[in-house]
Amino acid sequence: MNKMNxxxxxxxxxxxxxxxxxxxxxxxxxxxxxxxxxxxxxGVNGRGGALLEGFAGLPNVNVATICDIDENLxxxxxxxxxxxxxxxxxxxxxxxxxxxxxxxxxxxxxxxxHWHALATIWGCQAGKDVYVEKPVSWSITEGRRMIExxxxxxxxxxxxxxxxxxxxxxxAVDYLHAGKLGKIYQIRCxxxxxxxxxxxxxxxxxxxxxxxxxxxxxxxxxxxxxNRFHYNWHWFWDTGNGETGNNGPHYTDIARWILKKYEHxxxxxxxxxxxxxxxxxxxxxxxxxxxxxxxKTRVQIxxxxxxxxxxxGIRMGLLVYGSEGWMRIGMSDWxxxxxRKDEPGPxxxxxEADAKVETMNTRGTGETGHLLNxxxxxxSRKRQDLKAELQEGHYSSSMCHLSNIAYRTQRTVNFDxxxxxxxxxxxxxxxxxxxYRAPFVVPDKV
Numbered sequence: 336m337n338k339m340n341x342x343x344x345x346x347x348x349x350x351x352x353x354x355x356x357x358x359x360x361x362x363x364x365x366x367x368x369x370x371x372x373x374x375x376x377x378g379v380n381g382r383g384g385a386l387l388e389g390f391a392g393l394p395n396v397n398v399a400t401i402c403d404i405d406e407n408l409x410x411x412x413x414x415x416x417x418x419x420x421x422x423x424x425x426x427x428x429x430x431x432x433x434x435x436x437x438x439x440x441x442x443x444x445x446x447x448x449h450w451h452a453l454a455t456i457w458g459c460q461a462g463k464d465v466y467v468e469k470p471v472s473w474s475i476t477e478g479r480r481m482i483e484x485x486x487x488x489x490x491x492x493x494x495x496x497x498x499x500x501x502x503x504x505x506x507a508v509d510y511l512h513a514g515k516l517g518k519i520y521q522i523r524c525x526x527x528x529x530x531x532x533x534x535x536x537x538x539x540x541x542x543x544x545x546x547x548x549x550x551x552x553x554x555x556x557x558x559x560x561x562n563r564f565h566y567n568w569h570w571f572w573d574t575g576n577g578e579t580g581n582n583g584p585h586y587t588d589i590a591r592w593i594l595k596k597y598e599h600x601x602x603x604x605x606x607x608x609x610x611x612x613x614x615x616x617x618x619x620x621x622x623x624x625x626x627x628x629x630x631k632t633r634v635q636i637x638x639x640x641x642x643x644x645x646x647x648g649i650r651m652g653l654l655v656y657g658s659e660g661w662m663r664i665g666m667s668d669w670x671x672x673x674x675r676k677d678e679p680g681p682x683x684x685x686x687e688a689d690a691k692v693e694t695m696n697t698r699g700t701g702e703t704g705h706l707l708n709x710x711x712x713x714x715s716r717k718r719q720d721l722k723a724e725l726q727e728g729h730y731s732s733s734m735c736h737l738s739n740i741a742y743r744t745q746r747t748v749n750f751d752x753x754x755x756x757x758x759x760x761x762x763x764x765x766x767x768x769x770x771y772r773a774p775f776v777v778p779d780k781v
Contacts, residue, residue, distance in 0.1 A: 378403055378444065379445070389702055398420070399436075401416070401425070430442070459781075470728075476777075497723075512593075524587055534562075535614065553772060560615075584734075590734075594634075599752035604624065605624035608620070624636040652666060668684045
């Protein structure tokens, strides 16, 4: 390291040296597509495992380091990686040590939501490009700080909303942008995903191999509880954003894309509860939210985690309403209907959409295409070519954050999109950020 040894960097949370620009490589770019890009994956449980294998399967991309606070996950992750690329990666438990490594070109952040902002900001400050899972942030203010860091340090930052790279969704959006459904006035995002209750669990000892201080990071320190740990962290406000913030961003992102909205909604309402479950869970198991833009266009988010029907055959997807008809966008197809009699119009399956793209010599579809897009933009340094650049992720994630704040305050909240502040609502504004636990502090200035 330049001018600062490893111990000092770790003790100070990396912030001092990063802010001083010790690692900055803002002019970085691989000169040839044949040069290997070295990536580190942070968080290998769940989505991290998919990213690990996804990046390892790309040409001239090397997953050099696996970073996780739970050493018990390393054997399987290393084995899975070796099956894909025949190589073994280094392992680290602290992302700050990963960022010290000058040979690492990018990090993929699949840690819990409360780590997304800090890991991304530290990554940008360390001269690394970043692929960050959705939601990009734990809060709205964190998302803004991430954008500021990406711009200041000239980093390529892609959001993990891979629907942006799916030909099926692209074709639906193109159809709507061509005005075939008339004026779009409302979109309904459906997250109808049944989940079992997590029940109740007592606090207990920290498992061997788990670095719990690092896992807690920016959040408030609490006793170790298995119900707040792997995956179930989604259902607690300190670390997650509930199902609305978990799967919701995939569909709010498509809704924003359809509406061409590069601003925040100005009003949000949300009701719900922890229904039926006898559980430790804090976030709702049923939640209905309505977001309204300045032009009165509305986006609804309907989330149900218990026994539920589908809506027009959709459990995860969107219903789009226009002045001439409506469209259903499911996981594997889309279809349109017109007039009072719902007369069938154009439709498309995923297989048909993929086949059309394959004839165009594409760089890949779906998640593979999304990862390739990130790698291509790392090489070109053209942020504008990213399919899901960080600012897109910020606006889409913020729709879910606004919904959750309306739910938690139990009232309609009014939002100033330019200032990213609630209007005359001290309680709601307090939920835009948090008191960070040193040294894991998202700075006011990056």
